[in-house]
Each structure stands twice: as C-alpha cells, then as structure tokens.
Amino acid sequence: MLENVKSVILVLSGKGGVGKSTVSTQLALTLKERGFKVGLLDVDLCGPSVPHILNLENENIHQGTDGWVPVYLDKEQRLGVMSIGFLLKSRNDAVVWRGPKKTAMIKQFLEDVYWQDLDFLVIDTPPGTSDEHITVMENLRQIPQCSAIIVTTPQEVAIEDVRKEITFCRKTGISILGIIENMSGYQCPTCNECTNIFSSGGGKSLAEISKLQFLGCLPIDARVGKLAGQGLAAVKELPDSTTSKVLNDLVTVLAESIQNGS
C-alpha cells in the first residue's frame, strides 16, 4: 500500500472547524506550485470539504485497471484529489453511516486509489479520535514515511481537544511533525487594527508544553477564505500575505524531510 508515495502527511485536529481542510488544500497547492507531485485524500466522510474548496464539485471518479483514478486539478496531473464528495449524487446528501461502514470506505480509499508516483500524499481528516482515525492510523502505522501535522486555533476550548489528539498520535505511534496555529489574529480591513478574536499564542504554548515543533501562525484572512471554492493557491494569488509565507516555510521543512529520507 502506498509504496510509490515518498511522504504521507496527515492533517489532524481534535477540534472541528479549525481549518484542517483549508490547511490541507493550501498545503497541497503550495507543494504543487513548488513542483512536487501531490495527492490529496479527503477522509472526512460526513463533511467532505475538499471538492468544494478546490472547485471540483461536479467531477467524477473513474475506475481504471489499476484502481480508482483520482480527479486531477491540472492537466499535468500534478495534484490528484480523492474524496467521498465525488461519490455523492447531490451536494446536500448526507452520509449517515455507522463506524464499520466508514472503516471499509477509508480502507478502500487507502488501498484502491491509483495515485501513480507521488512526492507527497496529504490526508485531510474529520475532527475527533474515532473510527475514521483509528482506521487511518491502523493502516498507516506500517508506513515509515508517515507523519502528522496538527492544526489548532488559539483559544483554550480548541487547545483542550487538540491535546487529546496529540495523546492519540502518541498512543498509536504516529510521529508528529509539528503544530500550526490557524485563525491567530484578524486585521480590520478599515483601520488595520489586529484583533485576536480567539485569543492568541495558544498553539505556541501547546507546542512548548507537548515538546513539539511549532510550524507557524496563520492569521484569519478573509481573502484566503474567499479562495475556497476557486481552487486557487494562496501562494500564487496572495504572494505577500502572511499565509503564503507560513505555507512556503512549511513546504521547505517538508521538502528537506523527504530529501533526508530518500
């Protein structure tokens, strides 16, 4: 399984709505812009956001001889995407499944997608520490090139759930690459005053407490929010934004890790 993938990156968070999907898609887009071959797998079965964010909502998955063919964002096939969203008939359809069925679906996603040779496979996960996560971890445990990025928002309510996710990673033996803090501050478009709507610094102190690398702060940027639905890379559209800087730094860290690994 996934023998042709150099590095697998799990994007995790105990908390929902902290920006896992936004970070996953922007990370994948940044990697693509930097010339890597990337796969993006959305294992959030109940709330798949990736097809919408990348503007691929009406695309279909095809069954090829080697397995499911992912949906490609670009003609050069440098970014392939797989999500249950492609399998739902209507965007309003709900996946009302219990655990075992979700488990089977995720196994299929991990085993039956024909990704071809990839530099990075980014896996976007749902919130929590339950069926989906246990399944992903069980399957990825034997893959040495797998590591996790934890996304949090600064407020304590979120940090509390994220601490549980770190415990989860440690219990299941997945190495953690580091923590990203999202929604750090909001710059008023009128007066440029920065307000920490959800307080600030929570991600950094969490990284210190749990002895993990801190990968940076992404501010709340309505311009990045508006890119959702268009499939555009923040690093390309908003090259001067803090978001792009943090993403570029992160990709540099990741690029070094695969060079050292291979």
Added chain:
Amino acid sequence: MSNIPENAPNHCPGTQSEDAGKASACAGCPNQNICASGVPAGPDPAIELIKNRLSNVKHKILVLSGKGGVGKSTLTSLLGHGLAARFPDKNIGILDADICGPSQPRMLGVRGEQVHYSGSGWSPVYVGDNLSLMSIGFLLGSPDDAVIWRGPKKNGMIKQFLSEVEWGELDYLLIDTPPGTSDEHLWGVHYVAGAGVSGTSDEHLSAVQYLSGAGLSGALVVSTPQEVALLDVRKELNFCRKLDVRVLGVVENMAVFVCPNCKSRSEVFPATTGGAAAMCEELEVPLLGALPLEPLLARAADSGHSYLQLQPPGSQTLVAMDQILDKIVAACESTS
C-alpha cells in the same frame, strides 16, 4: 419485499431474509443479533429505560451541526444560561454528548468537578441553582486523556448518559453533539425520540417509528456564514429530514465582526453564497437569528464565565440571543 427497514444500512438483506443478520452488510448494524436470532425480539430495553428516565423532562433539544467549530457548544452554554436566567423557577439541563471533545465543563466553569454515582444514577454537576450539566469530561482523569473509541462503545456511553443521569424534574434538556452525521447522532435521535413513545413493541428498532411519538422537541442547527460550513450543514439538515427530526431552526454564528477600534463591520468568514439566510430559504427551515463574532464571547467560553453576567453594554450578542430564545421557547411550547 418491503421488510427492509427504512433506516437500515445499505445492502440490508431484509429482516425476513435467510441472510438476515448474517450478510456482510449486517456487520455493525445494531439489530444484527436480533435478525440473526430469527425470533422477533422485544423492544430494546434501553428505550424503555430512557423513556422512564426522561419522562420528567419537558423539552428535549438537540444542538447539531454538520460542521465542527461553528459554536455548538458555545451556543448550548449561552442557551443554558439564558434559559436559566429567564426562568428562575424552571430547571435546565445540559448533556454534553461530544465524547471525543467535551467542551462544556470548561465553558460552564466546572472543570475538574466530580460526578457521583448513586443508587438512582449519575448526579449531574450544578452550574447554578437551576442549571445542571453532565459530560464525559467529568469522567476523564487528565485533560490530555483521549477517548479513542469506535462507534459501538461511544453508543454505549451515550445510552448510559441518557438512561442513567438523575436529572430530576427538567423543563429543558439541551443536548450538545459532536460534528457530523454519524453514530452519536443516530443513537441520540433514536433513543431520545423513543423516550416519548408509549408503545415500543416492534422487532426492528426503527428510529423513524419511535420518532412518530415526538419525544424530541426538535433540533437546533448551528452554522457559520461561509459555504464550506454551509455545505456540511446542508447535510445535517438532510439527516434531520431522513430521520424525521423537526428542525426548530438554524442559528448563524460568527456572522459579522465589529472592530473594537474603529467600530466598522466586516465579514471575517465571507458569506459568498448568501450565508445561512439563503440556505434556510432554499431548504425551507426557519432562521432563528445571527450572532456576531465577538472576542468577549470567546474569552467567556475559555474562562468559564457566563457571558450574560459579563453584561457587556449594548451587546449585539445579547439582543440576538434574546430573540433566538423567544423563538425557541415559542417553538417548544407549541408542541407541548
């Protein structure tokens, strides 16, 4: 053949089939054993238990959202405090059914409290004179402890919470849920709904069937304005429709942000597709109101203080909250 229950897993062979309870699709179905045994079983004993336990609860409200981090728990705690302040003679309970990420103990300022188990069940923790809370957060040893459970174990816990908490007489029970449309939700709906039904005597535990008794006052669906969130919330509304759960209405959270410096309003999470208002119109559900994105509210949630007691002057949140409460109370009263 119509012996496939409406709420069965896909590829259910049907309750009368020879493969009933034995096909691969049956794995994980809560009725697998019932089907496999070949004899029509009685009702799930838990349904009766929960029905009895919750018979003293007048209004049971599920707080749902397909999306995480939109403010379900914040809204639940605001509602709890709001109802408790508005009706000093009524009792309000909050059940935190988010097993993997319980937030209520922190938001209500009762972290680290102990719950006790007595002969009559779990005693909830009292946040105020007439506001009580039960959460799995009380049962975890350390804040780092993770609950790494698969579906069936979580269901067992929720069943226990619904059947074994000694709430006493309650006027309102607010049930805070985790994001998604999965196990917890199925069971929450299933059991709570069953609690109001008198005759529960069929072999197949059909949620739809139990719902006809309307033990559940309804669901409150929370969203934020951006399409990424609405996309998941639509699924949740569809889920309610599939299971015949009445939607009391949608609350839009984090709608506008008022800069504390220049007082200008801006959209932090842009409603590129018309926000919750457009969605509600399209799906024909009532929109109860919109709450602004307010840093003070986030602080209150973190520190466990009641936002209502902070009494921020001219707070839009309070005005909006009052209107939302009016509508919820009216909707609940109209059913009873």
